[in-house]
Each structure stands twice: as structure tokens, then as C-alpha cells.
Amino acid sequence: MHRTPLHKFHLDNGAQMVDFAGWDMPILYSGIIEEHRQVRSSGGLFDVSHMGRVKIHGRHARRFLETLCTRRISDMQPGQCRYSLVCNAAGGVRDDVIVYRIDEDEFLVVVNASNRQKILEHIDQVRSAGDYSLKIDDQTMSTAMVALQGPKVMDLVGKVSREVPTLKRYRFTVKNLVITKLIVSRTGYTGEDGVEVILPSMTVDLAMKLLLKDVDLKDPRAALKPVGLGARDTLRMEAAMPLYGHELGEGINALACGVDFAISLDKHNAEKGERFIGQDALEKTAAAGGPPHRLVGLQIEGKRAARQGNTIKTAGRDAGHVTSGCLSPTLDKVIAMGFVERALTAPGTPLTIDTGRAELAATVVPMPFYKTAKA
Amino acid sequence: MASPTDRVYSDSHEWHRFEGDVLTLGLTQYAVNTLTDITYVEMKKPGTVIKAGDIVGEVESVKATSDIYCAVSGEVVEVNRALSDDPSLLNTDPLGKGWLCKIRVNDAAGKAGLKDAAAYDAAHPC
Numbered sequence: 001m002h003r004t005p006l007h008k009f010h011l012d013n014g015a016q017m018v019d020f021a022g023w024d025m026p027i028l029y030s031g032i033i034e035e036h037r038q039v040r041s042s043g044g045l046f047d048v049s050h051m052g053r054v055k056i057h058g059r060h061a062r063r064f065l066e067t068l069c070t071r072r073i074s075d076m077q078p079g080q081c082r083y084s085l086v087c088n089a090a091g092g093v094r095d096d097v098i099v100y101r102i103d104e105d106e107f108l109v110v111v112n113a114s115n116r117q118k119i120l121e122h123i124d125q126v127r128s129a130g131d132y133s134l135k136i137d138d139q140t141m142s143t144a145m146v147a148l149q150g151p152k153v154m155d156l157v158g159k160v161s162r163e164v165p166t167l168k169r170y171r172f173t174v175k176n177l178v179i180t181k182l183i184v185s186r187t188g189y190t191g192e193d194g195v196e197v198i199l200p201s202m203t204v205d206l207a208m209k210l211l212l213k214d215v216d217l218k219d220p221r222a223a224l225k226p227v228g229l230g231a232r233d234t235l236r237m238e239a240a241m242p243l244y245g246h247e248l249g250e251g252i253n254a255l256a257c258g259v260d261f262a263i264s265l266d267k268h269n270a271e272k273g274e275r276f277i278g279q280d281a282l283e284k285t286a287a288a289g290g291p292p293h294r295l296v297g298l299q300i301e302g303k304r305a306a307r308q309g310n311t312i313k314t315a316g317r318d319a320g321h322v323t324s325g326c327l328s329p330t331l332d333k334v335i336a337m338g339f340v341e342r343a344l345t346a347p348g349t350p351l352t353i354d355t356g357r358a359e360l361a362a363t364v365v366p367m368p369f370y371k372t373a374k375a
Numbered sequence: 376m377a378s379p380t381d382r383v384y385s386d387s388h389e390w391h392r393f394e395g396d397v398l399t400l401g402l403t404q405y406a407v408n409t410l411t412d413i414t415y416v417e418m419k420k421p422g423t424v425i426k427a428g429d430i431v432g433e434v435e436s437v438k439a440t441s442d443i444y445c446a447v448s449g450e451v452v453e454v455n456r457a458l459s460d461d462p463s464l465l466n467t468d469p470l471g472k473g474w475l476c477k478i479r480v481n482d483a484a485g486k487a488g489l490k491d492a493a494a495y496d497a498a499h500p501c
Contacts, residue, residue, distance in 0.1 A: 016408060031411070031412050031466065032411050032412045032437045230437060234437060303414065303435075304435060305435055307439075307440065326437055327435075327437065
């Protein structure tokens, strides 16, 4: 099993470890709900080194990524990052990614851990099918990635860098650390303000010391505490951020997932416009009025959670299925996401969820379920 | 942490403490660690008659929903009401205040299939 450069840090901080996509990762340290609240009220430190980091550079890097990504790439400025999908030819979702434009011809693509090999193969295939001059460099094993998320994070980071707190959302800067460089972006997967830092593996100890010099992680009131993958999941659910394998998948039409902002069906009309893989299929879907099912947010009565795979019903018949669900620690209500027939997506629509153990009363609600005042 | 020796354990991670003809049932530390934060508990109501191996309730955590089994036959006589107000008692004190229910045993044959603390801990180290 793979270990991240922060593996020892996790064990030192009492983490309970699990196998996640072949990586030995912390699911929790003190408790999922406690860690969740720590992020909403103060700050959390997440090891996200298991995610794939693939550098794509060279003369045709821009054009290549326009083909690969559903979102426009050419109008990105160096220092900007963008959320995008990578689709298959049928318009299903191969992965969701963050693209960093480091320079005119230099990009970094962050992909899901579970999809890294698949995307690397996909990249190879797309590349050999076209005439591209570019280099692919999988930097996952030589770098680490740490997310700092929560309302107090920017104050903490401000003590180390004056520049970082001035970054806008989805912008990044490259900072020097001794002889190496680290990328700091104002991004995250929790619905809170914060940053994600990509750094060479060998500098992790030094960077953590620098960052945590005023923080005692063992202090119950510490501004920043380590947070595991368990709370990462409940945080992203409250923020209604999709997760591959749940809301996103090869068999799920990209236009059904509630991330239309990341799909530029008009990108070919732009100057130097290229089409993306899956665009033909998605144009047909759009012309037909959209996919038959769409992702909705659901609020559920009572304290019993709906889980992935549960059937969503209306008037006694099947109308869709749940993709994610949990008792929201912030709202103290059970929330879920799921795909339902297009006619049932309006907020206020009453539905029933069959968990196999009980039938739960649910109502369609707008997403996100939780929105921070600042971010 | 060693499991207490005043009770016996199932491989589905329930502890069974027999006192006279009354059995107190709960979840082991290993089970609670695996389930993570528990958010909901629902046990069969007092008066429910159960056979050995029956489901006597379920617990939901942030991550999953799990059934609770009882190794012997009898009748549910009491459920821990404190858990409906505060399911997290199961996380903080699974072997004490987080007990699940009490059962009046009428056939204890299933007890023979349960493990003692040492055997359970050896099979499920936490």
C-alpha cells in the first residue's frame, strides 16, 4: 500500500488508518463529527497527497487540455486554476480535475486518487491519437499535497506569507522554500475558505514545522487540527460538492451532475477553439432538453441517514437513487444527494427514500446545503 | 485496550453480559472504532421475542448502518433510552453507559458459540 510523506505525522497524531484507493490514509483522528466542526469553526489540516498530480507541458499542452477537459482552458491566466470534468466519448464522466495553469505551456492537473491510472492511460491514448508535442510527468509520488481549510486558516497562513491571503478564489502562487518551490492555491473541498499546498515530498517536514510553529496540534483548542477523510466526506457533502464514484461516474451524463458551470459546450466558438472529448454526445443531450435524471439535494425527516444506492420513490414507484447521504453535523439534519427524474427536481418536491430498512420522507432542497458567510 | 472479562463476545462484535437470566447487550470497542461516530440507534421494543441470531436493532454512524445481533433466545425487557437522546454515548462509553438493551434469556444455548475476552481481542485487535 502507498504511503504519503505525512504517514508518520498521521500515526504520531493517533490517526485511525484505512486503505483508500491503495493508499494508507487517516479516516479520523479524534472523531469525524468533532473534526468536521473543527473545520467549520476554526481550521483543519488534511493530507490529500493521495490525489494524483500530473504535469502536462510543452508546445501543445494548451490544445491538448482543451481536448481533454470539458471547461475552457485557453483563456486561463498563469496563476489561475479551474475545476473541470474529463469525459468519455459518450459524455459520461471519467474524472473531475483541477487544472493549474503554471505558465503559457505548463499545466498541472490534479486528479482523484482512484482514477489516476485510468486518467494517465486516457492521456496517453488521447495523445497518441493526435499530433501533440508535449511531456507528461506524473509527480504524484515525488510531491505531497496538504489542504488547510476553515475560517481561521487565512490568518494562520498570513503569518507565513503576506501574499497568500491576497489571492482570489481559484488563484495560486508559487512560493520558494529553500531551493524548492511550492504551489499554494486558494481552493478546497470543504465549502470553507482555505488553501491547498503542493510541495516536494522531501520538504514536507520543513514546511509543516514552518506552518505549525505557533500551533500545538495536541491542544484541544488549537486553531488548526488534523482532519481525516471521514470529515472530508461530510464536509464536501454539506457543500454539495460531487465525488467520483458517487455523483460522478463513467455511466453518468456530465450534464446531470449539477456542475454545468464546468462544461463549456461553446468552447469551440472561441478564438483557437477546440472541441472536447464527449462534446458531441453532450450537445445531443442538451438539444434533447437535458438528461432524463438530474442530481438534486434532499433533506430527510428524522435522524436516519439515506445511503448510496437507496431507491428514491414518488407515488410508490421508483424515480431515482441516492448517491451520498449523512447526518449533517452543522445543520443537525439528514442530507443527501441523488439522481431523480427531471420532472421531480424542483425545490419543495416531496419524495420517499427506501433504505431497505425504512421509508424516509424527503424534500428536494437547493444546494449547497451549507454555505459559509465568507467563502 | 483489553476487553473486560466479565462478558463474552460475538464475531459480529456484540458483547453479552449474563447476570442471572438477564443479558445485557452492547457493542465492542472494536465495533465502535470501525463504525466511527454513531448518529442513530434503534433497538427492538421491550416485549419483542427474539430467537438466537436474530437482529435486535441497528445503529447508524456517519459512515454506515449496521445490524445488531443477539446470540441467545429471549425477550427484550429494556432498551437504553439514553442512546436516543445521545447516540454518541456509544462512542464515549461502549462498554458502560452505551449498553444497548437487556434481554430475559429463555434459551442460553447460543452462549456456547461466543468468545471470551482474550480470544475476541486476539481475533479483533484494536
